[in-house]
Each structure stands twice: as C-alpha cells, then as structure tokens.
Amino acid sequence: MKSLLLERKLSTLADSLEKKEAQLNEVLAASNLDPNALGIVNRKLEEMLDAKNNxxxxxxxxxxxxxxxxxxxxxxxAARLExxxxxxxxxxxxxLRPCQGKKLGRGPAGLVSGGHNK
Incomplete structure (x- = not known):
C-alpha cells in the first residue's frame, strides 16, 4: 500500500513540476526583466529544482x-507454504505483486540501490 502511495505521489510531483516550469517560463518571457534579475531568478529556480529532484x-x-x-x-x-x-x-x-516489472536485486531490501546514496 505504501509503495502505491509513493508511486502516486511521485507521479503527482512530476506533473506539478512540469506545469510550474511552463508557468515560470511564460512569466519570465512576459516580464522583460533585466539580465541580472533574470540570473538571480534562474539561480533560485535551479536551487528549487535541485531540491525537488532530490x-x-x-x-x-x-x-x-x-x-x-x-x-x-x-x-x-511461498517458501514457507512449500x-x-x-x-x-x-x-x-x-x-499482490505491485512491483512487477521492476528490476530488484537478490540482496536484502536494506541494500537496494539505484545509484542513490542513503
């Protein structure tokens, strides 16, 4: 159940990010800000995007x-039944097998990795 909730939350966040990026690009294009102010806005946006990506x-x-x-x-x-x-x-x-299609290793669940350091 928790994995389904996480999948939905991840999908919702990705959709929200796309919409926010499109809105921001429209605002920046219409605002005619000076290059320095635009640089500051872009830097803050990149910081926010990095936090969201993390x-x-x-x-x-x-x-x-x-x-x-x-x-x-x-x-x-299944092994115990057998x-x-x-x-x-x-x-x-x-x-239930909600994670079918995902490549999972053979080690313990605590050792799951995908290039992510925890």
Missing part, C-alpha cells in the same frame, strides 16, 4: 526499497 530521488529509492521488501516477503511466504506442504491453491488468495 526529493524525487529519495521517493524513488524508498519505492524500490518497499518493492524489494514486499517481494522478499512474498518469496518467504516447506509445510501447503498448496498455494488452498490458501484462498493470491499475493
């Missing part, structure tokens, strides 16, 4: 970690 990377990392944790839990669950001789068909439900 927040997005953090959410992507957290999503990958949650997906890995979920996949590990489902795998452990160990105790319980057929999967007899449990009455199918475990």
């Amino acid at each position: 927040a997005i990377k953090d959410m992507q990392y957290e999503l990958a970690r949650m997906c890995k944790t979920h996949a590990d839990t489902v795998a452990t669950y 160990e105790y001789g319980v057929p999967r068909d007899n449990i009455g439900f199918e475990p």
Whole structure:
C-alpha cells in the first residue's frame, strides 16, 4: 500500500513540476526583466529544482526499497507454504505483486540501490 502511495505521489510531483516550469517560463518571457534579475531568478529556480529532484530521488529509492521488501516477503511466504506442504491453491488468495516489472536485486531490501546514496 505504501509503495502505491509513493508511486502516486511521485507521479503527482512530476506533473506539478512540469506545469510550474511552463508557468515560470511564460512569466519570465512576459516580464522583460533585466539580465541580472533574470540570473538571480534562474539561480533560485535551479536551487528549487535541485531540491525537488532530490526529493524525487529519495521517493524513488524508498519505492524500490518497499518493492524489494514486499517481494522478499512474498518469496518467504511461498517458501514457507512449500516447506509445510501447503498448496498455494488452498490458501484462498493470491499475493499482490505491485512491483512487477521492476528490476530488484537478490540482496536484502536494506541494500537496494539505484545509484542513490542513503
């Protein structure tokens, strides 16, 4: 559930960022600011975008970690069923796999990485 919320939040933030960039470009084009003021505005914008991009990377990392944790839990669950001789068909439900298609490593969930240093 948490991974689905993170995916939605990430998508919403990306959409919001695109809209804000378009609005800012329109305002800057219409404002006819002097080059110095425009440079200051651009620098502040870049700082804000860097902060937002870092927040997005953090959410992507957290999503990958949650997906890995979920996949590990489902795998452990399946192994226990097999160990105790319980057929999967007899449990009455199918475990969700919300992270299908994501490339997850074989290490513990705490070691998920994607070029992100935590």
